[in-house]
Amino acid sequence: MNAGKACHDVAGEPSDSSILDSSLRAGQHYVALVGPPNAGKTTLFNRLTGLRQKVANFPGVTVEYHVGKVRTSVGREVFLIDLPGIYSLQPRSEDEEVTRDVLNGSKPDLGRPDSVVLILDATNLHRHLLLAVPILNLGLPTLIVLNMADDLAARGGSVDPAALAAQLGAPVALISAARGEGVEKVQRFLEGSIARPAMEPKRVELPILQDLPGCRRWAGEVGQESSYNAPAPPLWTRRLDGVFLHSLLGPLVFLFVVIAVFQTIFSGAQPLMDGVESLTAASGNWLGSALPDGLFRGFIIDGIWAGVGSVLVFLPQILLLFLFIGILEDSGYLARAALIADRTMSLVGLQGKAFIPLLSAYACAVPAIMATRTIENKRDRLATILIAPFMTCSARLPIYLLVIAAFIPDQPLLGPLLGTQTAAMLGLYVLGFAAAIATAQLLRSTVLRRQQSVFILELPPYRMPNVRSLLLRLYDRAVVFLKRAGTVILLVSACLWILAHLPYENGQPPKLEESYAGQVGHLVEPAIRPLGFDWKIGVGLVTSLAAREVIIGTLGTIYGIENADKDSISLQEALRKDLSPAGAAALLVFFAFAMQCFSTVAVVRRETGSWLWPSVQFFYMTAFAYLAAWGTFILFSR
């Protein structure tokens, strides 16, 4: 279950090999953290490593392995590796292959882990013990962590960890990662005090791996010997599912959740956004007064500050979206949503599991495409990858928000819940979704004819989302976003400002129209005039090929230059002057469909292993966007 990682972290960031370079590995202790899905691996990982993680831990599905540094009281550093959830060491998805490869030591940079922390759900011990067999067979020092101790007790279950340790020949720690209870036992293991257990590693007899029913009988016996008393079924989960999976209420709740999330993002973020905006404006003014008048000041203020600042404004909104996705995911609702979606998805040849990456794609297509690794069927996976960029990712939010705020007056439609602006926003989300569905249908009837695929989904009990984990996730997202604003967007803004001030004639910068940037805009203008765009939007379209949100910084820079002599007018006003309502609608539609994102192209290339699919996808989406924007412009011009 994993929803959106942040935007675009893939291209520039180390993916596999450089996370732990060999110099780090040399002489360092490293420990693999493994367990079945939903056992609480990532919660424990966050508990132990906090902000000392090497790779952003993408919300939801753990698709890469993430390395965190654990500080120990003995002053020795231990590297902990958070691996994707597995049910066995026989991988069925690429996700599970990562885990198997790390454990077998077939990742050359890592080698074999020094020890293993196997985390199991104490409320589901019998089934989770099945995984203990192959893990203990690895022969590495292993700590068995029984997580969800609080849940076990609350539901009337119990277990004797010492007896279980004797049965398994490995130390056992009963903890609650969400509450932080017993985490010190894991810490001690990591420090090595338990790593070579005082008790002679007893040769316990493990069942034969291939004999699964035999393994299950063994797990039953081990449970009995350890006085395991299975907890009652989670009552609250049954009750909540009675509502959330109800044939009438279920879809209604689903719809309500979606609308409420978007309405909150849209109006709830406003005060925060105003705050960020006045902060960047104030600091820009302060900087401006501190710098000597002249070209350099113009470069800093109108070029860089306007460009970066106009993107920074969207930080609160993007964090809010990630917060909601995080809550839905951690609470267990996302799995129900996948269940509700399965029937609908199967109509277009996808399956319910594709819903989770597709929902993540609402935050960002890059992590979504990596999250498709959990889909076992290759064709299902490719189809999901190909349609994921149609989902409305958070990089589209800035331009949507700007254009909607500039052209649509906010009026209530359905009381306080739904305003006209929210409705327009939802319309754009639906548009992206519809394009994805249509494309899936097209793929299914042409290149990716349907193969029978099996849908199996575990529904975890509902749980209270952990504030700590949510905040860590938001922190990650904020860092990634700020990093982008500080690199890609800063660079594009700076280049653009320079191009807008060249070529010099008689020691004077040219008018914007005659500058290099203006010339590029004029070059593309004939192609985009049918869509109702002028050359200034054209410059924005060219720069936003790198990443969608860059258009905001570009327009900020362009209008900043153009209006440098007048009192600064807001971007909204400037846009209203240059764009007809029909052109605005066409611009929104264009952004809904076009694949303007280098990071996505790069990740599709990586995940599909060839340039074929990203090229097909890029041209298909761009053509789709162009034609749709054209149609929209004609429709709205009448």
Place this chain on the structure above:
Amino acid sequence: MQLGFNKSKRAADLATRTGGDSLFDLRCGQAAILEYLDVPEDLGRRLMELGFFPGGDVVAAGCAPGGDPRVFRVDGSEIALRAETARLLKIKPGSIRTVSAPKSNKSLP
């Protein structure tokens, strides 16, 4: 899509005629003992890893709006399967019983 539905329905009729009762025949709140998994080995392993063992108890716990996929409570967890998969998991004849509010989720000792 309509066509697909009819086809699967026919397959279901066929299955019930030839292969006996399956998890598909359980109504919500009913439990039964699983007899065998009429599936390829790979899928069988996956299902067993999730708790579907021959001889184990399976409770039909609910379903998605629209009736498919179904949710089964098995070996302490809830697993959703599409009807087409549920039809392949055959139950012991006569083992269907009604459990209104399941008190225990133990299936195997």
